[in-house]
Amino acid sequence: MPSFASTRKFLCAYGRAMAQPVIPVVWLVTSIFGIVASPFGTEHFPLTGRVAFWPITIGLGVLAGGLLRVVVRDCWGLRSFWPEAPLIAVLATLGLTPLFLALARAVAGPEQHVPSTPAMTGYIFIMSIITSTLRHAVAATWPGTAAAMVPPPDPAQPDPALSVPALAAAAPPARDAAARLMARLSPELRAPLIRLQMRDHYVEVFTEAGSETVLLRMADAICAAEGVAGLQVHRSHWVARQAIRGVMRAQGKVSLALQDGTQVPVSRGNAPAVLALGLQEMSPQAETGAQAPQAMVAR
Structure with missing residues (x-):
């Protein structure tokens, strides 16, 4: 039985997949195209049937496709085009063919010009493969997606991310750096890194x-x-x-103000190293816009 954490992780991943602004635009454009162009034998449907058939089938396809991508990519760990795309196409075909045929029979009208089961199966499989191909092609153009080719770091070398001198060094562009970490994220989230936060067994x-x-x-x-x-x-x-805007101190506690508006606590043991960086010191009021940041701390 899946744990609460795994269920929550799955639902969050599915929510992110469905929250992309392009999805309703794609749904609307492809629905209008289906109604007007009437491909795959739907030219025999009455207008009211096409108006019902295409928006519903495309909407179901989008919802099912997002669900299958989360299962195949996040749960099963299959992220490369092969075998991800064919597997999603097979699962989508098995799940959607009966639904689409039933809907087609319901809206086809008295003449009942409905695509055959093999034809409907072929349409769904081909459209799924085309969708996956386009998605992988777009993801491949995003810098930093060649992360799988990056070799693991030499364990004998110290990790620069843990040392204070590394903070003073100029960081390379975040889309080129952290390639191995970016490869674990959805393509639309591969952008300059801000922070990491541990949550139970997840980050x-x-x-x-x-x-x-x-x-x-x-x-x-x-x-x-x-x-x-x-x-x-x-x-x-x-x-x-x-990503650091400045450092704040209140009631003996130290925290960092970040560019995304969040405040990250600094542990007592790490506070001296953070304060030694000479970051801009800010008051809590400054973070809310009530007061301008204070002068740089000279240390």
Whole structure:
């Protein structure tokens, strides 16, 4: 029986897949195209039948496709075009063919010009393969997707992400760095890295494009972020140097203000190293816009 954490992770991944702004646009455009062009034998349907058939089938296809992508990619770990695309196409064909045939028979009208079962099976399989091909082609144009070719770091070398001097170094562009970590994220979230946060056995990766939870130890996530200057400021938090706006101190506690508006706590043991960086000191009021940031701390 799946655990609550795995169920929540699955639902979050599916929610992100369905929350892309392009999805309703694609649904609307392809629905209008289906109604007007009437491909795959639907030219025999009455107009009211086409108006019902295409928006419903395309909507079901989008929902099912997103669900199958999450299962195949996140649950089964199959992210390359082969075998991901054919497997999704087979599963979509098996699940959607009976539904689409039933809907076609319901809206075809008295003449009952309905595609045969083999024809409907072929249509669904081909459209699924085309969709997966386009999705992989778009993902391949996103910088940093060749992460699988990056060899693991030499364990004999110290991890620059854990050392204070690395924070002072200029970080390379985040889309070129942290390639191994970016490869674990959905293509639309591969953007400059902001921070990492440990949540039980998972790590939530925050980038400028959003966040995603991955099944990874915190130490392994930091190692996979190699190339991005940063510092683990707390047992559960790692931050990228370029994302830090300033440091705040209140009631003896130290925290960092980040560019995405979040505040990350700094543990007592890491506070001296963080304060020694000479970051801009900010008051809590400054973070809310009530007061301008204070002068740079000279240390």
